[in-house]
Amino acid sequence: MSETFDVAIVGAGPAGISAACLLAEKGVKTIVFERGEYPGSKNMFGGVLYGHDLAQVLPDYLERKCPVERYILETRLWYLSRDGGYNLSYRDRAFADKLQQNVFTVGRAKFDRWFAEQARSKGALVVCATVVTDLLRDGRGRVTGVRVDRPQGELAAKVVLLADGINSPLARRTGLRPEPKPEHVALAVKELIELPEEVINARFNVESEQGVTTEILGEITRGMNGVAFLYTNRRSISLGIGANLADFAKHKARPYEMLEELKEHPLVAPLIREGKSKEYLAHWLPEGGYDTVPRLCGDGFLLAGDSAMLFNALHREGSNLAMTSGRFAAEAILDALNRGDCSARGLNGYVERLQESYVLQDLKKYRRFPAFMENHPELFSSLPSLAGFAAREMLTVNGVPKKTKQGTIWKAIRSRMPLMQLLRLAWEAWRSVR
Ligand SMILES: Cc1cc2nc3c(=O)[nH]c(=O)nc-3n(C[C@H](O)[C@H](O)[C@H](O)COP(=O)(O)OP(=O)(O)OC[C@H]3O[C@@H](n4cnc5c(N)ncnc54)[C@H](O)[C@@H]3O)c2cc1C
Secondary structure, eight states: OOOEEEEEEEOOSHHHHHHHHHHHHTTOOEEEEOSSSSTTTTOOOOOEEEHHHHHHHOTTTTTTTOOOOEEEEEEEEEEEOSSOEEEEEEEOGGGTTTTTTSEEEOOHHHHHHHHHHHHHHTTOEEEOSOOEEEEEEOTTSOEEEEEESSTTOEEEEEEEEEOOOSSOHHHHHTTSSOOOOGGGEEEEEEEEEEOOHHHHHHHHTOOTTEEEEEEEEEGGGTTSSEEEEEEEOSSEEEEEEEEEHHHHHHHTOOHHHHHHHHHHSTTTHHHHTTOEEEEEEEEEEEOOOGGGOOOOEETTEEEOGGGGTOOBTTTTBOHHHHHHHHHHHHHHHHHHHHHTOOSTTTTTHHHHHHHHSHHHHHHHHTTTHHHHHHHOGGGGTHHHHHHHHHHHHHHOOSSOOHHHHHHHHHHHHHHHSOHHHHHHHHHHHHHHHO
């Protein structure tokens, strides 16, 4: 390839395409490489996308017919024992009118394709079915372009943006991001379950464009640090479960078996009954938080999105951090190109923007959260089991006085969880999110 580009972007996910839209809009010569046959063909996520961050890139995303599945009206949090569970949920009229576009579900195959089309329409070149295999460097080690798996596959670019996701050998090759440790990565599987639109509306008590998200914790991950989710799409439900990679290795658990078990759970089964399984997908996600975020730019390159380990594990936010880091990367690249300085120093405006925004501020706020989850397996074993036992005991009307029941519950708790352990758990939980 003899042509030279201002910017080469690796990956047509939310981070890469956000940057491509903004750069192309400003007339910067931009090329995006995507290994999938089409953008989104290799990607999966739970399904929640954030209108605010998308609107910063494409204010008219609705007029451009963004493929929204359902606007989220209600958010649920379930804490499950093997046979039952607690349900905390919040529904608000505002999410049906003025905040309608706050959070909505999308499918990656449709969304990524649509998003890449918007970048194309602004002038970016998006090249699919092409893997970037290496970074080109000059004699001083500065990144000067990319090598792709095509004949004469060397392409020069003033700046390279790595937006290639969590599994990024290229990020490792920059020397900035080591191979993520298993305890800093989760593996998740998801099944898309097809159901008629009216059935979903009735089961979730919503109207056609409205949806519900459910985050699920408890015994369902068999004592492993993990989480499950159940999100509504227009004519399907996304049901997924994941856990820490290190825990999967330790427990020798199989994610697909866990998903099958989840489908049988009494809170889940009625919601997916008679649904048709449409697809099964698996993916990694970064969960190490602030302390695993690497240096974010070097001479001639930057890292954005999952490639930079930007994921908020507590709030399950990733796509918004990806879109916003892609946007900040584009802004910093524009400044650097204008100044003619694409060194690490010239690109450092990217890091400053991230530090001043919610992206790094939120990750910093929750920097203790990943370790808290890792150090408290009881959150996924004895605690939900005891919580389930307590609720069943109190709700069973069998002639036993409530005071006696309280005594039974307290005894069960004390026998499986010493008071000091409970107090430590509460204190560390508070510290991890304060
Ligand atoms: C199970 C699961 C559920 C999730 N649920 C949510 C959710 O509901 N909401 C949310 O906000 N976030 C969620 N996330 C996180 C979210 O998916 C990511 O944070 C987000 O997709 C990151 O975007 P990205 O552009 O950085 O990377 P990606 O979306 O991973 O995109 C990277 C792109 O780069 C391409 N690529 C990789 N290597 C190369 C290469 N060498 N050459 C060319 N192309 C390459 C890939 O094919 C891909 O298209 C979830 C993640 C998982 C795994």
